[in-house]
Amino acid sequence: MINFVLRRLGLALLVSLTVSFLSFMLIFLSGDPAVAIAGEGASMADIEAVRSQYGFDRPILVQYFAWLGQAVQGNFGNSYYFNLPVTDLVADRLSVTVKLGLCGMGFALITAIPLGVIAAMRPNSIVDRTALLFSVVGQAIPSFWFGLILIVVFAVQLRWLPASGTDSWKNFVMPTIVLGYYAMPAIMRLTRAGMLDVLNSDFIRTARAKGSSELRVMFKHGLRNAIIPVVSLAAVQMGFMLGGSIVVESIFALNGAGYLAWESIARNDLPTVQALILIFSMFYIVFTLIADVLNACLDPRMRSS
Amino acid sequence: MTSPLLSVRNLKVDIPSGSGTLHPVRGIDFDLHRGEVLCVVGESGSGKSLTSLSLMGLLGRTLERSADRMEFDGINLLGASGRQMRKLRGARMAMIFQEPMTSLNPVYTIGDQLIEALLLHRRMPRAQARARAVELLEKVGITAAASRLGQYPHQLSGGLRQRVMIAMALMCEPQMIIADEPTTALDVTIQAQILRLLYDLVREMDMAMILITHDLGVVARVADKVAVMYAGELVETGTVAEVFDQPLHPYTRGLLDCIPQPGKTGRGEPLGTIPGIVPSLVGQVDGCVFRTRCTQAGPACLGPIPRRSRDGHLFRCVHTDGYAPAETKAI
Ligand SMILES: Nc1ncnc2c1ncn2[C@@H]1O[C@H](COP(=O)(O)OP(=O)(O)O)[C@@H](O)[C@H]1O
Ligand SMILES: [Mg+2]
Numbered sequence: 001m002i003n004f005v006l007r008r009l010g011l012a013l014l015v016s017l018t019v020s021f022l023s024f025m026l027i028f029l030s031g032d033p034a035v036a037i038a039g040e041g042a043s044m045a046d047i048e049a050v051r052s053q054y055g056f057d058r059p060i061l062v063q064y065f066a067w068l069g070q071a072v073q074g075n076f077g078n079s080y081y082f083n084l085p086v087t088d089l090v091a092d093r094l095s096v097t098v099k100l101g102l103c104g105m106g107f108a109l110i111t112a113i114p115l116g117v118i119a120a121m122r123p124n125s126i127v128d129r130t131a132l133l134f135s136v137v138g139q140a141i142p143s144f145w146f147g148l149i150l151i152v153v154f155a156v157q158l159r160w161l162p163a164s165g166t167d168s169w170k171n172f173v174m175p176t177i178v179l180g181y182y183a184m185p186a187i188m189r190l191t192r193a194g195m196l197d198v199l200n201s202d203f204i205r206t207a208r209a210k211g212s213s214e215l216r217v218m219f220k221h222g223l224r225n226a227i228i229p230v231v232s233l234a235a236v237q238m239g240f241m242l243g244g245s246i247v248v249e250s251i252f253a254l255n256g257a258g259y260l261a262w263e264s265i266a267r268n269d270l271p272t273v274q275a276l277i278l279i280f281s282m283f284y285i286v287f288t289l290i291a292d293v294l295n296a297c298l299d300p301r302m303r304s305s
Numbered sequence: 306m307t308s309p310l311l312s313v314r315n316l317k318v319d320i321p322s323g324s325g326t327l328h329p330v331r332g333i334d335f336d337l338h339r340g341e342v343l344c345v346v347g348e349s350g351s352g353k354s355l356t357s358l359s360l361m362g363l364l365g366r367t368l369e370r371s372a373d374r375m376e377f378d379g380i381n382l383l384g385a386s387g388r389q390m391r392k393l394r395g396a397r398m399a400m401i402f403q404e405p406m407t408s409l410n411p412v413y414t415i416g417d418q419l420i421e422a423l424l425l426h427r428r429m430p431r432a433q434a435r436a437r438a439v440e441l442l443e444k445v446g447i448t449a450a451a452s453r454l455g456q457y458p459h460q461l462s463g464g465l466r467q468r469v470m471i472a473m474a475l476m477c478e479p480q481m482i483i484a485d486e487p488t489t490a491l492d493v494t495i496q497a498q499i500l501r502l503l504y505d506l507v508r509e510m511d512m513a514m515i516l517i518t519h520d521l522g523v524v525a526r527v528a529d530k531v532a533v534m535y536a537g538e539l540v541e542t543g544t545v546a547e548v549f550d551q552p553l554h555p556y557t558r559g560l561l562d563c564i565p566q567p568g569k570t571g572r573g574e575p576l577g578t579i580p581g582i583v584p585s586l587v588g589q590v591d592g593c594v595f596r597t598r599c600t601q602a603g604p605a606c607l608g609p610i611p612r613r614s615r616d617g618h619l620f621r622c623v624h625t626d627g628y629a630p631a632e633t634k635a636i
Contacts, residue, residue: 088364200409203407203410203411206402206409206473207410208394209363209394210422210425211392211394211395211425212425213391221410223408224412299411301411301459304459
């Protein structure tokens with residue numbers, strides 16, 4: 001087990017290094033960064049001054065390690081646009097995004113898993129078909145449209161919930177539902193398929209032959225096996241939610257990190273983009289690592305391979 | 306004579322399907338007495354597994370079971386609720402399956418699964434259940450039993466897994482054990498070992514056993530009684546001596562001809578085969594189920610086939626003269 005975790009950790013570190021190098025190289029993607037910083041109409045002398053001030057005249061590898069050394073200490077330089085430390089800019093936005101992501105995933109999991117189990121217990125029944133319809137709709141309707149409908153109903157008509165902002169937990173209710181409903185269908189269908197598969201196994205028959213109750217058969221013997229692939233899927237979706245909830249953040253004016261990333265790309269604010277890409281990638285890497293470790297805890301066969 | 310532990314009359318299993326209802330078990334009758342070993346033989350698809358699953362109440366939702374009587378130790382299994390059946394399963398009747406590789410839950414340790422079998426039915430401290438698990442693992446011939454408790458199924462060979470399954474079935478000392486081809490999936494070299502072990506334990510604990518097997522050699526050695534199953538019917542039942550020495554049904558004779566007999570079968574002499582295939586299970590069969598493959602088939606085989614007997618030896622065939630119509634349905 002410890003071996004397994006160490007191996008995965010090593011792999012995660014390697015991937016992180018690669019990703020960090022790629023996001024560092026971004027700054028050279030749009031041409032000479034010194035020209036970009038110096039601004040339009042700057043003289044050659046100005047550009048050269050900027051170049052040596054920012055250290056762009058050093059070899060690339062030296063620049064990368066200098067940048068990385070700063071980055072691991074949480075220092076990503078100043079935003080070109082705001083001229084503020086990127087770290088301060090990002091930290092605030094990130095807390096909103098993380099909150100939203102966790103709530104959305106929590107909502108998706110607590111609806112999708114029970115629905116998937118119930119659907120699998122009675123395949124092709126009314127319950128199963130309703131759950132299927134629910135998930136097809138979830139996959140088909142665009143988030144922005146669903147978000148707007150919710151705003152019209154619950155904020156404008158009923159006035160139960162605020163339409164935008166981040167002042168209280170109430171602001172997070174609708175975004176959570178929209179984001180969660182987006183992630184729910186895939187989790188539900190994987191749970192259902194996994195349960196159907198597992199419930200046909202011989203060991204389920206053994207569990208019944210021992211005298212287990214139906215509830216015990218479903219959860220202790222069934223779901224415990226069927227949940228293993230769901231963990232991996234949820235981890236990937238979690239990474240995606242933390243980096244890609246731009247649509248939901250903009251509909252509800254949540255000012256999260258996804259929205260910031262989108263703005264920064266439009267503003268050519270490379271240090272901010274760099275930092276965000278690195279952070280979003282780290283989320284993916286960390287969640288994949290967590291999923292691998294969880295899977296190893298859940299499935300003894302994975303530990304020994 | 307004491308009342309039987311298990312008494313089954315006219316047990317049927319139906320499977321509704323799009324192209325007509327299947328009848329894989331077509332009204333079978335038998336009794337199993339306490340401490341008795343009944344061997345069920347018959348080719349694949351004759352309904353042996355479905356019969357055992359219906360005794361345990363483990364048929365899937367899509368399969369329909371019906372019977373005139375199904376009594377286990379005075380309990381009417383036909384009217385038993387799900388809860389009553391759960392209390393019987395594992396505690397008083399246990400089953401060992403054909404597939405040791407897949408019959409254990411891959412995510413729990415052997416110990417957890419053995420202990421669960423006991424704790425589902427008995428209130429006791431976990432440590433005590435654990436001790437019982439070790440005791441039984443030793444009984445089924447597993448060395449270093451205590452250290453095996455922490456192992457997972459994938460760390461054990463098929464033979465070991467089947468030993469664990471046997472130990473699990475015995476955890477609560479059931480009165481009846483159903484073993485459905487328990488060694489078919491194992492290496493030939495360990496088949497005999499495992500069967501020997503199972504048989505010795507059943508005798509030692511004074512349990513009754515229904516053993517389903519293809520191996521007529523095994524039947525001759527372990528069975529008290531034999532039931533020959535064909536296309537969902539028991540075509541012949543009796544003691545080992547009766548059925549093996551004086552098979553009265555052509556199908557039984559065919560089965561016995563398929564195995565070489567030391568001293569009787571000469572070297573190079575061909576073994577018997579039964580030509581043809583098992584009839585379709587869709588719809589009812591009029592007359593004898595075996596007539597399409599029987600060398601003696603004639604017009605009489607199309608009519609009703611009475612059950613006939615000599616003492617306890619029962620069979621269903623019109624051709625063997627000199628036997629009285631059976632007074633009882635099962636021995
Ligand atoms: N769930 C099921 N659905 C449809 N047919 C089945 C099902 N289970 C068993 N059968 C059919 O019923 C017949 C008897 O099966 P089974 O009891 O497993 O035979 P045996 O154990 O004697 O080999 C077979 O033809 C098999 O294909
Ligand atoms: Mg079978």
